[in-house]
Amino acid sequence: MSATRDKVQLDADFTELYRTHLRDVYSYAYYRIGNHHDAEDLTEQTFLQAYRHFERAQRESRGRPLRPWLIRIAHNLAANYYRDRSRKPQTNLEDAGVLPAFHDTADLVEGREEVQQVLAGVAKLPADRRDALIMRFALDMDNREIARALGRSDGAAKVLIHRAIKQLEEELADE
C-alpha cells in the first residue's frame, strides 16, 4: 500500500475518532475547566495534539478503543492549563445550561440547589478523584477506561471512584 493511501486511511480513521468523541472531550474539558471559552480551547488543542500522535497511538493500541488515550491528552493539557496560568477550577451551572429533568417548580428549585451542591462538592475534591468522577458520570467511562486515562491499574481506578463518592457523600451530609 502506498504512503499516500496509508495517510488517507489514517485521516479517515482520525475523522471517525473526532466525530465519535468530540462531545466526550468537550464535556471533560468543560467540567474540568469550568467555562465554555477555555473548554473550547482545550478541546481544540486536544484534537490537534491527538492528530500529531495518532499514527503511533493507533499502532500501539492494537485495536483497543482510543477514547482513554484522547481523554488522557485532555487531562494532561488541563493540568498544564492550571500550572501555566495558576488558575483554579470553576463551577458555573448557569453557563453550563446543565439541569436535570424535574417535573414542577418546587422540584426544579430543590433539584437545582442539590445539583449546585454536588458540582461545588466535585470541584472541591482532590484532582484525581474529581477527574475520575467526571469520566465516570459525564463520559460514562468504565473502570478500565478510567484507569487507562489516568495511567493507573483497574483496581486503583475502582478504589479512586469509590473514595470520591464516599467523600462527596460525607461532605454533602455535613452541609
Added chain:
Amino acid sequence: MSEARFDVEALLRSALTPVEPPEALSDRLERHLTELTDLAAEELAEWELGAMRDPRNWVRPVAAATVIGVAGGALVVVRARQRSKKKQVTGLRALEQGLQDVVDRVGRTLER
C-alpha cells in the same frame, strides 16, 4: 451507621450530564483539521511522485510520511503561537510556510 441523606450517584448523574460542544467549535476544529490533512496529503503525494521515478529512492515515501507527521506537529505549534501572539499574519499562511520550511530542510537532507 446512619443512612445517607443523598443518593450521591443519582445526583452526580444529574449534575454531570454530557455537554454538547458549540457548533462554532465543531466548524472551526473541522476546518483546521481539514487544512492540516490536505496540506500533508499534497506534500506527501509530491514526495511520492518524485521518489518513485528512481527505484533506489523507493524508501523515500516512507521517510516523507514521517516528515509529514513531524511537519503536522510543527504546524500545530506554529498555529498555536500565531494565535497566542494575535499577530496579523493569517494562520494558514504561517502554517504553509512552516510546512514548506520543514519539507525543504528534510528534502535537502535526503538529497545528500
